[in-house]
Amino acid sequence: MTTPPTSDLGKALGKLDIDGNNLPPSPAPSTPRNGRRYALATELVYTEHGDQYNASSMPIYQTATFKQSSGAGGSEYDYTRSGNPTRSHLEKHLAKIMSANRCLTVSSGMAAMDVISRLLRPGDEVIAGDDLYGGTNRLLKYLSTHGDIVVHHIDTTNPENVRGYVNDKTKLVLLETPTNPLIKIVDIPSIARLAHEINPAALVAVDNTMLSPLLQNPLDLGADIVYESGTKYLSGHHDLMAGVIAVNSLPLGEKLYFTINASGCGLSPFDSWLLMRGVKTLGVRMEKQQANAMRIATFLEDIGFKVRYPGLRSHPQYDLHWSMARGAGAVLSFETGDVDISEKIVEATRLWAISVSFGCVNSLISMPTRMSHASIDAKTRKERNLAEDLIRLCVGIEDCEDLLDDLQTALVKAGAVRVMPEGGMQAIDFAAGETLAQ
Numbered sequence: 345m346t347t348p349p350t351s352d353l354g355k356a357l358g359k360l361d362i363d364g365n366n367l368p369p370s371p372a373p374s375t376p377r378n379g380r381r382y383a384l385a386t387e388l389v390y391t392e393h394g395d396q397y398n399a400s401s402m403p404i405y406q407t408a409t410f411k412q413s414s415g416a417g418g419s420e421y422d423y424t425r426s427g428n429p430t431r432s433h434l435e436k437h438l439a440k441i442m443s444a445n446r447c448l449t450v451s452s453g454m455a456a457m458d459v460i461s462r463l464l465r466p467g468d469e470v471i472a473g474d475d476l477y478g479g480t481n482r483l484l485k486y487l488s489t490h491g492d493i494v495v496h497h498i499d500t501t502n503p504e505n506v507r508g509y510v511n512d513k514t515k516l517v518l519l520e521t522p523t524n525p526l527i528k529i530v531d532i533p534s535i536a537r538l539a540h541e542i543n544p545a546a547l548v549a550v551d552n553t554m555l556s557p558l559l560q561n562p563l564d565l566g567a568d569i570v571y572e573s574g575t576k577y578l579s580g581h582h583d584l585m586a587g588v589i590a591v592n593s594l595p596l597g598e599k600l601y602f603t604i605n606a607s608g609c610g611l612s613p614f615d616s617w618l619l620m621r622g623v624k625t626l627g628v629r630m631e632k633q634q635a636n637a638m639r640i641a642t643f644l645e646d647i648g649f650k651v652r653y654p655g656l657r658s659h660p661q662y663d664l665h666w667s668m669a670r671g672a673g674a675v676l677s678f679e680t681g682d683v684d685i686s687e688k689i690v691e692a693t694r695l696w697a698i699s700v701s702f703g704c705v706n707s708l709i710s711m712p713t714r715m716s717h718a719s720i721d722a723k724t725r726k727e728r729n730l731a732e733d734l735i736r737l738c739v740g741i742e743d744c745e746d747l748l749d750d751l752q753t754a755l756v757k758a759g760a761v762r763v764m765p766e767g768g769m770q771a772i773d774f775a776a777g778e779t780l781a782q
């Protein structure tokens with residue numbers, strides 16, 4: 345029961361929420377899904393954890409063990425591998441944000457993927473995209489060579505392609521959207537629907553790292569599992585590694601928890617605390633990152649580069665993206681038509697750090713085939729149309745004029761653009777055989 349309101353405003357409003365329920369104003373931590381009622385930007389920062397001293401920030405329970413009050417054990421926590429209050433608090437908060445009934449946090453995005461992959465048995469089949477993060481590709485390859493799992497890498501941008509591969513052995517359909525690094529869009533609702541129709545036991549898992557729960561909720565779109573690298577947008581500062589898994593099915597959540605406890609990959613108390621702190625600023629970070637990304641993408645497209653970004657009208661799956669997502673994110677890629685020129689651009693930037701990963705407050709530049717996707721062999725990259733000259737930009741929160749200025753200088757220094765007498769610049773079409781001299 346809630347206590348009666350004492351202020352006039354309180355009396356006027358009572359304790360009723362917008363649905364007329366007499367409930368606490370925000371989700372009780374243990375019932376995140378049913379309790380959500382503020383806008384996401386508010387929920388990101390609003391937390392309740394019931395600390396005995398009312399600490400505003402959830403304390404870090406930096407302990408491996410918890411003393412028991414009886415010889416039979418049985419307290420809520422006994423050992424941090426099995427559970428820790430700081431991690432639990434984060435998981436409950438994330439469940440609320442991710443529109444999930446249960447959330448689990450582990451030591452990296454790949455650990456999340458590994459935990460999910462333990463649901464597979466020899467002979468099971470996995471359907472995955474042909475454009476996906478290099479590390480995910482590497483783990484799937486390992487499962488196929490060491491675990492007798494059959495992995496089909498197909499173009500998941502067309503749900504009909506997926507239909508052809510779903511059968512009674514399909515255990516997992518693994519999707520990324522937008523894909524990393526080609527920024528292709530995958531129709532989560534259609535694929536989830538058809539996969540479940542053909543094989544109700546098939547699990548549809550979505551790697552939501554590119555957008556974060558602020559911009560897309562795959563569970564609401566029909567997925568069974570959503571996971572993310574918390575190393576990226578959720579934390580936002582590249583100062584921790586984390587992975588997050590969210591589900592609505594509680595039995596499925598228990599299976600995943602079993603693996604986390606059994607294998608010991610649960611997120612540490614300190615990283616749980618850091619991630620909790622990072623999540624609170626996700627809204628403001630992403631807002632600025634997206635605004636900057638849109639300007640950068642528009643500039644590159646205007647001067648003639650082929651740019652991949654779902655914020656641009658020219659993206660071939662623009663409508664599909666916006667039917668699922670609330671924003672375009674802040675990762676884009678573009679091609680120059682010449683690998684050496686791309687390398688020169690990357691190396692000529694100063695503000696844009698040459699770095700893997702994305703989602704950080706700092707802007708990053710990289711050539712995926714040399715860095716994040718180098719673990720995919722050159723032959724496979726070619727088969728999957730992963731252009732060697734592709735440059736990926738992960739846009740941060742800096743002043744956009746500075747970012748544009750640094751990028752423009754790098755383009756000129758690298759000889760990737762022609763400076764026009766009337767001002768401005770024009771990309772040189774190296775793929776069409778054009779040169780700077782022309």
Ligand SMILES: Cc1ncc(COP(=O)(O)O)c(C=O)c1O
Nearest residue numbers: 452453454477524553573575586
């Ligand atoms: C789309 C995507 N998923 C998963 C991962 C794995 O995350 P982590 O590096 O935290 O293991 C990455 C990057 O590493 C990624 O880009």
Ligand SMILES: N[C@@H](CCSC[C@H](N)C(=O)O)C(=O)O
Nearest residue numbers: 477479524700701702715716
């Ligand atoms: N050497 C690492 C590369 C990590 S790439 C990180 C991120 N997902 C990205 O796309 O940039 C590895 O081998 O995993």
